[in-house]
Amino acid sequence: MERSVGREEDRLGAALSRAAxxxxxxxxxxxxxxxxxxxxxxxxYMQDRSLAEDLAQEVFLELYQGLARxxxxxxxxxxxxxxxxxxxxxxxxKKLRRREQALEEAPEPVASNAPADPLLLxxxxxxxxxLPERQRMVVILRFQEGLGPAEIxxxxxxxxxxxxxxxxxxxEELRKGLTRKLxxxxxxxx
Amino acid sequence: MHFSEDDLREALKRKDPGEGFxxxxxxxxxxxxxxxxxxxxxxxxxxSFLAWWRLRPAWTFAxxxxxxxxxxxxxxxxxxxxxxxxxxxxxxxxxxxEEKQKExxxxxxxxxxxAILALExxxxxxxxxxxxxxxxxxxxxxxxxxx
Numbered sequence: 001m002e003r004s005v006g007r008e009e010d011r012l013g014a015a016l017s018r019a020a021x022x023x024x025x026x027x028x029x030x031x032x033x034x035x036x037x038x039x040x041x042x043x044x045y046m047q048d049r050s051l052a053e054d055l056a057q058e059v060f061l062e063l064y065q066g067l068a069r070x071x072x073x074x075x076x077x078x079x080x081x082x083x084x085x086x087x088x089x090x091x092x093x094k095k096l097r098r099r100e101q102a103l104e105e106a107p108e109p110v111a112s113n114a115p116a117d118p119l120l121l122x123x124x125x126x127x128x129x130x131l132p133e134r135q136r137m138v139v140i141l142r143f144q145e146g147l148g149p150a151e152i153x154x155x156x157x158x159x160x161x162x163x164x165x166x167x168x169x170x171x172e173e174l175r176k177g178l179t180r181k182l183x184x185x186x187x188x189x190x
Numbered sequence: 191m192h193f194s195e196d197d198l199r200e201a202l203k204r205k206d207p208g209e210g211f212x213x214x215x216x217x218x219x220x221x222x223x224x225x226x227x228x229x230x231x232x233x234x235x236x237x238s239f240l241a242w243w244r245l246r247p248a249w250t251f252a253x254x255x256x257x258x259x260x261x262x263x264x265x266x267x268x269x270x271x272x273x274x275x276x277x278x279x280x281x282x283x284x285x286x287x288e289e290k291q292k293e294x295x296x297x298x299x300x301x302x303x304x305a306i307l308a309l310e311x312x313x314x315x316x317x318x319x320x321x322x323x324x325x326x327x328x329x330x331x332x333x334x335x336x337x
Contacts, residue, residue, distance in 0.1 A: 024216065031212045039207035053207055053214075060215045061222060090240055120193060124201035143195065144202040178193065 012073035020067045027067075031060050034077065037145065038084050044140045045088040047129040055091055059084050081145065082155045089133050127177045135170040138163055 012033060018026035038059050042052035062083060063070070070076050128139055134156070141152045149163040156163070242249075 024219070027219065028212050028216050031215050035207050035211050035215070036204040039211070040202075040204040043205055043207075044202050053211065056207060056211070057215050057218055061218055064219050064222070117197070120197060121201040124193060124198055128198075128202065139198070140202060143198045144204060146199075174198075175193070 009073045012076070016067070016070060016073060016076060019064075020070070027064060030063075030076070034080050035060075037077070038080055040144055041081070041084045041137075041140055042088055044125070044128065044144055045092060045136055047125070051091070055084070055087055059087060078155065081141065081147075085137050085141065085155055089137060092133055092136075123178055124174070127174045130177065131170055131173060134158070135166050135173070138166045139170045139174075142167055 012030065015026040015029045015033075019030055035056065039052055039056040042055040042059075043049060046052050046055070059080065063076075063080065070079055128136060131139060137156060138152055138158075141147045141155060142149075147155070149160050149167070152158070153160040153163045158166075
């Protein structure tokens with residue numbers, strides 16, 4: 001397992017060096033490798049497929065222009081998460097109204113597996129999208145990317161304790177929000 | 191409605207951006223290369239604008255501080271100029287008074303010399319008259335007879 005991770009890092013490291021020297025194919029390999037992560041952070045944050053794709057493209061364009069600054073495969077992943085998170089927070093403030101309109105219109109992106117409980121997952125996605133900016137990004141980085149509080153703190157320039165309290169508060173809000181929505185559904189039915 | 195952290199992981203699992211995403215990114219990269227862009231794309235411009243926007247209080251403070259410093263420096267320079275002007279005017283007045291005093295002194299010296307000269311002339315005339323007046327009567331008679 002460790003060997004395969006090491007091999008993967010070596011492969012990405014080699015691609016990174018080639019891309020930094022101007023090899024377009026190597027850069028395309030880096031994009032393919034990380035597009036799911038970048039796009040998903042943006043999509044879960046903005047709940048708008050086209051905005052998420054635009055943002056992801058801009059992030060990769062910025063990466064291309066700053067490839068010389070990236071030192072390793074791990075640094076690349078960290079850099080992409082950090083830049084995507086910051087861009088999402090900036091863009092989210094500007095596009096708040098547009099996002100609210102797009103929530104209902106947004107087509108569902110392609111998911112790799114069929115969800116166990118589609119209703120619950122949809123409600124969860126909507127509830128996450130309704131969280132305040134920082135809380136939303138902390139939840140996405142924790143549960144989409146599986147980052148620990150220290151890594152989230154580093155990516156978002158926040159104290160670790162703040163990340164922990166934000167996570168706790170966000171989960172509480174998600175639980176309360178879902179309970180409220182369930183009541184609304186019951187009223188609608190009965 | 192209860193949910194577990196696994197549900198949340200499932201809801202937030204990575205999505206595929208769909209077919210052709212890599213090609214679209216590469217097309218944008220090629221376009222940027224063709225345009226010879228060395229600066230980051232539009233988004234970055236927005237970010238720098240945002241960064242500037244967030245720094246507004248700092249900029250405002252800096253501008254106000256600069257203006258205050260400018261006013262203070264200007265006020266100091268003006269007061270220095272006023273002080274210099276006052277000193278120059280006072281020195282000019284002093285010089286004029288000294289010149290006037292010198293002129294008056296010269297006139298006084300001249301008047302004194304004239305008065306002394308007048309007194310000398312008067313003294314000489316008086317001496318002559320006195321000498322005439324002191325000549326004896328007999329001599330005067332003889333003198334007249336001779337004439």
